[in-house]
Structure formats: C-alpha cells, structure tokens
Amino acid sequence: MDRHQHRDRATILSILCMGLGQLYNRQYIKGLLLVLFEAFSVIYFIGNLGYAVWGIVTLGETPRTGANMNGDWDHSIFIMIQSLITLLFVAIFILVYVMNVRDARKIGLERENGKKPNNFKQSVRYVLDYKFAVAFLSIPAVGILFFTVMPIIFMILLAFTNYSAPKHIPPAMLVDWVGFGTFKNLVALKTWSHTFYGVLTWTIIWAILSTVTTYFGGLLVALLINQRGIRFKGLWRTILILPYAIPQLISLLVMRNMFNGQFGPINQYLGYFGLGGLPWLTDPFWAKVTVIVVNMWVGIPVSMLLILGVLTTIPKDLYEAAEVDGATGYQKFRIVTLPMILFTTAPTLITQFAGNINNFNAIFLLTGGDPVKGDYQYAGATDLLVTWLYKLTLNQNKYNMASAIGIIIFIIIASFSIYNYRRTKSFKEEDMIQ
Structure with a gap:
C-alpha cells in the first residue's frame, strides 16, 4: 500500500463532499454531521445564493406602487440585509469546509502512522480537555459575526448608497449605489x-x-x-x-x-x-x-x-x-x-x-x-x-x-x-x- 494512500484518499473525498473523508477514516458520526451540514447548506444556497448576489448588486428593481400594492415589489434595505446574511453564511461554510479538509488529512496521516482514529466520544472528550476555549468561544463568535460585524458592514454599505429622504426611502422608492458620492x-x-x-x-x-x-x-x-x-x-x-x-x-x-x-x-x-x-x-x-x-x-x-x-x-x-x-x-x-x-x-x-x-x-x-x-x-x-x-x-x-x-x-x-x-x-x- 502506498505510504500516503490514507492521507490522499481522505483529502480528496473531503474535497468532493464534506464529511466523506471522515467517513473514510471511520469517524462515522462526525462524518455524518458534516454531510448533513453540507446538504443543508447546498439546499439553502440553491434557494438564496443567487437572490443574494442579485440583491447586493441591484438592491431591487421593482418599487411598490398602487398597481402592485399586494403583489411583488422589492424593498432595497431588506434585500441588502438578507443578502448580507447569506454571504456571511457562505463565509462560515467556506471556513467549515477548509477545516473539514484539514481534519480529514490530519486523521489520514495519523492512520498511516498506525494510530487509531478517535471515535465521536473520544473526539468530544479531546475538545473538552484541550480545545474547550476555542469550542466555547465559537458560539459567541457566530453571534458577534451576525449581530456586530454584520451591522458594521451594513452601515458601511449604506454610505455608498442614496438611502435618504425624501426621494429614496423604500418601499415606495428604491435605493441605488452611488459610490463615493455621499x-x-x-x-x-x-x-x-x-x-x-x-x-x-x-x-x-x-x-x-x-x-x-x-x-x-x-x-x-x-x-x-x-x-x-x-x-x-x-x-x-x-x-x-x-x-x-x-x-x-x-x-x-x-x-x-x-x-x-x-x-x-x-x-x-x-x-x-x-x-x-x-x-x-x-x-x-x-x-x-x-x-x-x-x-x-x-x-x-x-x-x-x-x-x-x-x-x-x-x-x-x-x-x-x-x-x-x-x-x-x-x-x-x-x-x-x-x-x-x-x-x-x-x-x-x-x-x-x-x-x-x-x-x-x-x-x-x-x-x-x-x-x-x-x-x-x-x-x-x-x-x-x-x-x-x-x-x-x-x-x-x-x-x-x-x-x-x-x-x-x-x-x-x-x-x-x-x-x-x-x-x-x-x-x-x-x-x-x-
């Protein structure tokens, strides 16, 4: 058997789909959780990613008028917020994806050196004993990302728009990008x-x-x-x-x-x-x-x-x-x-x-x-x-x-x-x- 076979296979599988490398390394619960996370992410991105990119570029195309009062109309600020949420979730997905590849490669290397991979219980115990601070801080970090960082980004983006009274207040009027005009x-x-x-x-x-x-x-x-x-x-x-x-x-x-x-x-x-x-x-x-x-x-x-x-x-x-x-x-x-x-x-x-x-x-x-x-x-x-x-x-x-x-x-x-x-x-x- 090639010396790097476990490492390379685990890396390639984790690149193809989140969690497959862990399943190959016989870490079944961890691998299954990662597969479910990617499945949820893909479903979410199919329904929202395209809309988010369209929204952050255009900030909407149809204002609310008397003719479409109960129909389809765009609210530029709501679109911007929804787009930011989706793009931040993309950033989290990319981070988890990279960590998934690195984890699969690391465990594959340990298998090549004759070390048995940790099961789910042992992995949890390892995190609690050696990575508790990082694991504990990850929860407030996500909250800070969405409730502190996102409002800051939102404020910065507003400075490059014409969002102001009386002519550009949604939903009756749309908001447009104006660059450094403000x-x-x-x-x-x-x-x-x-x-x-x-x-x-x-x-x-x-x-x-x-x-x-x-x-x-x-x-x-x-x-x-x-x-x-x-x-x-x-x-x-x-x-x-x-x-x-x-x-x-x-x-x-x-x-x-x-x-x-x-x-x-x-x-x-x-x-x-x-x-x-x-x-x-x-x-x-x-x-x-x-x-x-x-x-x-x-x-x-x-x-x-x-x-x-x-x-x-x-x-x-x-x-x-x-x-x-x-x-x-x-x-x-x-x-x-x-x-x-x-x-x-x-x-x-x-x-x-x-x-x-x-x-x-x-x-x-x-x-x-x-x-x-x-x-x-x-x-x-x-x-x-x-x-x-x-x-x-x-x-x-x-x-x-x-x-x-x-x-x-x-x-x-x-x-x-x-x-x-x-x-x-x-x-x-x-x-x-x-």
Whole structure:
C-alpha cells in the first residue's frame, strides 16, 4: 500500500463532499454531521445564493406602487440585509469546509502512522480537555459575526448608497449605489461641508478639553485627598464620587434646568448679587463652556478613583530616596508621582479621549446640540459628530450621510487610539513593572 494512500484518499473525498473523508477514516458520526451540514447548506444556497448576489448588486428593481400594492415589489434595505446574511453564511461554510479538509488529512496521516482514529466520544472528550476555549468561544463568535460585524458592514454599505429622504426611502422608492458620492458631498458640497468641518472642529476641541479637564481635575482632587494632613479621607471620597454614582440621565437633566437662562436658579442667584444672568444654553460660546464645566462635574470622580488607586501602588521608597536627595514636594511630584501615574493611566487616558469624541449623553441630555445655527445642516452649535449622526438618522432620515459620518468617526478614533497607544511607555515597556 502506498505510504500516503490514507492521507490522499481522505483529502480528496473531503474535497468532493464534506464529511466523506471522515467517513473514510471511520469517524462515522462526525462524518455524518458534516454531510448533513453540507446538504443543508447546498439546499439553502440553491434557494438564496443567487437572490443574494442579485440583491447586493441591484438592491431591487421593482418599487411598490398602487398597481402592485399586494403583489411583488422589492424593498432595497431588506434585500441588502438578507443578502448580507447569506454571504456571511457562505463565509462560515467556506471556513467549515477548509477545516473539514484539514481534519480529514490530519486523521489520514495519523492512520498511516498506525494510530487509531478517535471515535465521536473520544473526539468530544479531546475538545473538552484541550480545545474547550476555542469550542466555547465559537458560539459567541457566530453571534458577534451576525449581530456586530454584520451591522458594521451594513452601515458601511449604506454610505455608498442614496438611502435618504425624501426621494429614496423604500418601499415606495428604491435605493441605488452611488459610490463615493455621499463622501464627496460631505466634504466638498458647501451646504454639507460647512456643517461637517464646523462640527468636526468642535468635536476635536471638545474631546481635548473634556479629557484634559477631567483627567487633571481628578489628579488634583486625588492628590489633595491623599495628603497626610487630610482627615476623614473616606468621607471625602464618598462625597466626591456621588456625581458619578448618580445616573447621568438624572444629573444632566438637573443641570440643564439649573442653567436655564430664564428660570434657572444659577441666573437667579447671580441676580440677587446684582449680576446679570448669562445665556448659558442659548449662546453658542456659553453653551460650549457650560457643557465642558458640567462634564468636569461628571468626569472628575472617575479620574479621581483611577488615580487614587495608582497612588497606593507607588513604592514609598521612591519618596524616601527623593527626600534624602533634598527634593521639594513639587520635585517629588514631578519626578516620582506624575511619571508613575502617566505610565499606568496612559491607555485609560487615550480611551477617555476616544470616548469623549462619542460622548453622546453629555451633549444630547444637556443641550440637545443646541443652540441652532442657521448655516448648519440639521446641526447645532454644540453638536458632536455622533449627535449630528443621531439627528440625521432619527429626525431627518439621511441614512447614507449618517453612515458616512459614522465611518469617519471610526477612522478618527481608531487611528488616534492605535497610534498613541503604541507610542506610550506602558506599551513599549510593558514588562517594566513585572
């Protein structure tokens, strides 16, 4: 018998039909399951694969009209979703098919070396003992594929269509592919580009200011609480964490009422002292100042807790050595405390910046993106890209433009986070404190 006979036969049979190689290798239950999986897949593909390819290319051909109200008509968005589901199932089928060939070839090689193939019970036991993590993670992986990856792909595809009100909303109207037309309009068409660049500029300014103020504000509070002469430290921690413990929906809506220009208590108190009230939420400049100040109120406790935890891990020997060398309190902070805090919290600081770019709650609950700017397209003076996206989607049905903005947000956050994280000392010197 040829030395490679089992391996080659098992490989060829598994290529011809999923599971035949396993049946040849005398793994009957595994082989039968794979045969049934391929049979189900083939039946599914016969009924859906052609429709999926046609649908993803054309996005439908027949809109719903009065003449075919109860007949055959196409809904472009439903077709796109169904096509994506089918194509993702094709990807899963190809993966299982490749694994089936590799498994059959591997077992055939073991047979050539005189090893008896595992039966189904032994195979299950092997998976539970040695491949449990992979087997267990495969179930949520499939869920992530269909409930996370597919919506992302769907959003990306929408950006290359004309899916928007009032002319291209199914089923009365069909949706068509327009290539990069949406992105071109967003960055070049004056009515859209003016809004986009304005909102983008404010988003970056907001992300920088809100991150810096909350981080260094939390650093200051943590250092003050950690001083030796401070009594009742637990009480101070409890009081200062309350703004974070209260749900943002409540605290931000309360703040919105407090900063109300006409009836808010803040302007009333200013009036008692002979000071005129300020247009906290109605003037573009003061509205931006207000959201930054309120965000400090909500965000400083988070940074405080994080930095308090870091302060407890700094070896006291470093401070004692600095005192022996005659270092002042400021020098000990600059040479010992600050580098250790930044080393530990740099990844979190980057995460906070990325999170502030998408800080929907702070803007939407406090100002709703207002005050309105007349030269903006469906956006206000305090709108971030994410709140503008929300308005375009939920209020204006400009789904293609909102999808393009979503892609741009992802590119900005991913690029910034990856670039800066790889430059931090905590990434380059991750073994330093081990």
